[in-house]
Amino acid sequence: DGGITQSPKYLFRKEGQNVTLSCEQNLNHDAMYWYRQDPGQGLRLIYYSQIVNDFQKGDIAEGYSVSREKKESFPLTVTSAQKNPTAFYLCASRPGGTDTQYFGPGTRLTVL
């Protein structure tokens, strides 16, 4: 777990602004994931990427975008199209050939 980092820990933004959340891993994991966590809602998948330069929409992709230009990095952009962006965002990664996902420490985004 220590090899997955997310920054910043807390993020505030004004309505109408795009914001990018960082996720980096030095574990040489193939797959990376972004989840959103709201109270009482569990973890919901936003986007995931199995290999570099490829990614798929999850269950709640609207208003979000991602890129996977490097194996170790999977940034998430929360756009102004996301109507209710205030949440706790978790990044995870998974080694190739396994099912286990390991989570980063999370970024708490608040829209003011």
Next chain:
Amino acid sequence: GENVEQHPSTLSVQEGDSAVIKCTYSDSASNYFPWYKQELGKRPQLIIDIRSNVGEKKDQRIAVTLNKTAKHFSLHITETQPEDSAVYFCAASIGTANSKLTFGKGITLSVRP
């Protein structure tokens, strides 16, 4: 798609007692079932997982059982301690071919000293 449900949403037990948390899933093709523990403000941590070719798995005070026919799996914690207090999430996926986890909404376990 897969649907994972956890009930109830909260569970309170006395220290030293056992706790059982149950999850149900909808997709019979699911074959990987992890359990995560999340303390307040922290990241989810994997505590145990099970695959569909195994009926039970134990790790010290923690065990997971799987009933494929009924499509449910349960987390068993024995000799509970205050530090077991946390939110527990179950999840399911269709193995490495997909490896897209679907999570339940979580259950808050409180262990009373």
